[in-house]
Structures are given as C-alpha cells and as structure tokens.
C-alpha cells in the first residue's frame with residue numbers, strides 16, 4: 625500500500641502475440657524492459673505492481689502499457705491511460721518519472737508520452753485504398769488515349785482537306801490548259 629493514500633499506481637504490460645516480440649519489434653530487449661517497468665517506485669517509495677497481459681486487443685500497436693491511477697489519483701479524476709509503441713528506454717523513463725510524480729490524476733502526462741496515448745477502442749488505421757488509385761490511374765490513361773485519338777482525327781481531317789485542295793487546284797490547272805490549246 626502507498627503511504628500517501630491507499631493503492632499505488634499499477635501497470636499492465638502487454639506481452640502477448642504481438643507486444644514484446646522480437647518478430648514484431650526487433651532491436652528491443654523486451655525482457656529487460658519488463659524488468660525495468662517492474663522496478664518503478666511510486667512517490668511514496670512503494671514498488672508499482674506490474675501485471676502482464678496476453679493481449680489487450682490493439683495488436684496493431686506495439687508494446688502496449690496501461691498506467692492505472694493510484695487510489696488518490698483516481699479520486700482526483702485520474703483514469704487508466706493506455707500507451708502504445710513503448711519501445712525505447714526514454715519512454716520507459718518518462719513513465720517512471722510520471723509515476724514518481726503521482727501518475728494519472730495527480731501529475732500531467734509527460735510530453736514524451738503524448739504521441740503514444742491510445743485507448744482500448746483504438747482502431748487500426750486504414751490503408752489507402754489501392755482500388756481507387758488504380759481507377760484514377762486508369763481514368764488518366766483513358767483521358768490521355770482520348771486526347772491522342774482526338775488529335776489524330778484532327779490531323780487526318782486536315783490532311784484530307786489538304787489533299788482535296790490539291791486535287792481541286794490540279795483540275796483548275798487542267799481546264800486552263802485545255803482552254804489555251
């Protein structure tokens with residue numbers, strides 16, 4: 625129990641099918657990270673309880689950590705804060721620092737964590753639809769083909785007119801020659 629006001633902050637660290645896996649997040653010592661999170665003390669000096677979860681349901685995120693407020697923090701309006709992408713040491717340090725200062729409800733969220741806030745209802749960002757792009761590209765192709773055909777038709781018409789003009793000129797010249805005989 626926290627000496628300052630009941631239950632301390634708690635951490636839920638996801639270590640399931642995706643979070644904490646080298647396959648999904650290479651280059652991170654996930655075991656060491658869990659050990660580091662498990663060694664965080666709150667502002668009264670009590671070690672913060674850490675629970676691991678097999679999946680928190682937002683696997684498109686990586687290394688999800690939920691910071692539960694202390695009893696005192698909850699009374700002050702603090703609610704669990706879901707963080708995703710906790711993959712480097714600086715972010716773990718920021719969580720530690722936040723909890724030492726009181727955590728949710730008692731201390732403002734550190735700037736370093738602001739971009740990592742997520743929720744249990746977070747939706748996987750949609751990929752840009754390829755079909756639309758292909759349709760657009762096809763349309764552009766079609767438009768270019770149409771324009772090319774139009775200019776070819778114009779050129780053919782112009783050439784045909786030119787030939788007609790030449791023939792008419794030749795006829796006139798032929799009649800003139802007959803008259804002169």
Ligand code: FES
Nearest residue numbers: 638640642643680
């Ligand atoms: S494995 Fe962590 S959210 Fe699913």
